[in-house]
Amino acid sequence: MNAPVANAAAAASNPKRRKAMIAIAVAVLLAGGAYTAWQVLAASRVETTDNAYVQGNVVQITPQVGGTVLAIHADDTDRVQAGQVLVKLDAADARVALDQAEAQLAQTVREVRTLYANNATLAAQVALRDADVAKAQADVTRAADDVSRREPLLASGAVGKEEFQHATAQLAASKSALAAAQSAAVAAREQLGANQALTDGTTVEQHPNVLRAAARVREAWLALARVELPAPVDGIVAKRSVQVGQRVAAGAPLMSVVPLDSLWVDANFKESQLRKLRVDQPVTLEADVYGRKVEYHGRVAGLGAGTGSAFSLLPAQNATGNWIKIVQRVPVRIALDAKELAEHPLRVGLSMEVTVDVRNTDGPLLAEGRAGRPVAQTQVYDATAAQADADVERIVAANLGRAPRVLAKAGAGTNQH
Template sequence: MSATESDKTVNTTADDNDSGLAAKNPAKRRKTLLIMLLVFVAIGVIWFLLWTLVFSRRETTDNAYVGGNQVAISAQVPGTVVAILADDTQHVDAGQILVKLDSTDASVRLSQARSALAQAVRQVRQQTDSASGSDAAVAARQIDLKKAEADLKRRLPLIAAQAEAPETIQHLRDAVDQASAALTSAQAQASAEHASIEGTDIANNPAVLQARANFRAAWVAAQRNTIYAPVSGYVAQRSVQLGNSVQPGQQLMTVLPLHDLWIDANFKEGQLRHIRIGQPAKIETDIYGSNVEYHGKVIGLGAGTGSVFSLLPAQNATGNWIKVVQRVPVRIALDNQELDKHPLRIGLSSDVTIDITDDRGAVLAPQTEHPAVAETTVYDQMASKADAEADQVISANLSSSGNTGSKHSN
């Protein structure tokens, strides 16, 4: 076979192969396109179902942080720091001593107030005894007047019979006038004596109450040289040092209660359309990751955007204006039992997902009475102890046979 014939044979074979591939490629292409179309349709269906059943029923944000109360511990009276009994990161209980101030001056003022209270009680006792003496004097003057009137009445018939000198009768009339004047003077004196004690007993006399109030203020001031923790929590930001001269209102440290915490989730304004009070929420924090999930509920929406409450609010009325999507803080309460198992710290980052399936709730909190957000009885105990101390001072200075009166109560 010549070379020319061989080339013709090869060309014929190649042409046959190209014709076969051309016949198969359209079918294969259609099959490939159909598979791709089905894949895209399946992806669209899955996305539609996910949006309908999942994504449209929740709002999420990672602009969320743990919030809590920050109780500033400050001095209530001036003084010099002589002891610091709590430091950063330490746990303290409500009523525990945190700082002590020098109490020398306060002790002197308390002693003065105690002496003034005792003196006030004794003065009122003296006024009470003096009033009793004035009453006795009035009774004596009444007897004298009756005697003078009786003498005059008995002598008047004698003058009609000319058995008595007119001068004697005049002397008797003068004696009656003198006795009457003495009675009037005694009654005025008794009235003046009773004016300061009338209508009250010794313990509730205005002078005693004034001295008692001064003693109570001095006692409380002396106690405030010892600074107590108003709530239980952890100490942070301790700035006080030994020897510092502190003034009322000066912050010494902060106590952070880590039990009643919340989440401030900052949602975009477009996400607030279906968020309502009472909706459940799930929270994941960066510190624990997805291994720990907290459950809470929406308890309120902020009254304004963050930019409104910033130090320098945006001036959107200027000519150069660019629209910026605003965010509104949504407060979410956490479960304290979950916090006990996995403690959090104020300011930690978190991811929040709110279930908005039921959007029939209220957007704004109702105008109803709410319990106290936080309260302490530490200072009430201090006041009750001051009253008990004042009662002891009053009782010690009341006479055993006199009017002991009733103890004062606030």
């Protein structure tokens, strides 16, 4: 008798062994059924991944002007508010440039005022030259009458030849004086027209020379205001590299501010998991830093435009002889609940476990546009332009001899007085 037949016969003759084999078979069937039920009822309704990390905006603090660092008002891990001064640079050079620009604006305003005042003076000159022309014309008429009266009497001897020559010379001199007066009147009108070309259609405040000088004042004023570097947003300071006494150039990174109230999660799903993922599907998340006792809730904000390898620094070269297929991953952005984020703060780079409920697949595959809404914005620099405009108005008003008022400056910031 062979071995299998012997074992079967032995099992049939041993009731305990037979029951054990039946129990094992039932356990295998139950496990298979449970796994199948789990796949149908639970696993097919969610997509999960632990390849997910917290992301956020890392706002670099960079100077807009160069200078020497005089003071540092925030360090790593410090919490700062939008508008709070973080770094202060030496303002000596910027202050000198502003003084020069303000003096040039004041001088320009007075020079333009002189242009407008010259219009009246030149108009009076034109009137004077016109009077000279009229007088010269009268002299010519009188001299011509004298010549016409003496010419018939010259033949009879009633008028001497010398007297007639004097009358003729007087007529010629009068005509020359008339021509000179007419030329002077033309020159006066041209001079008046040239001066009016510099002033017509504008006021002293809106004159191009004044606007150009005012723009230089604004530029110098902004350069002076920019020696103090404010925090564009609320957040936590990180990566401070600036030191006191350091000479920094415009655009050099000094530190970063991370707004921890606007974080999100980038979950990298396998390409085979994207079949049911849609925008706005509900998401539950767990952070390794808090464990399972803290659960975050969010939604799918959008799916990446490509895989991670497609945007890597050195993308894969798959058109080679030795090729092995590797499952790719696509980053999926998860928006977090702001209230939960405030109660349990996260940090950029922390690991997360993400579970997406994919039962509802009615959502779009691509996120909609923002319709002109900015991704991020700050208003800490708005007051700078307004204060520069106020400084320009003060200088213009002082050199016009009137009280300050709002300048109608196209493209200028909102004035605040």
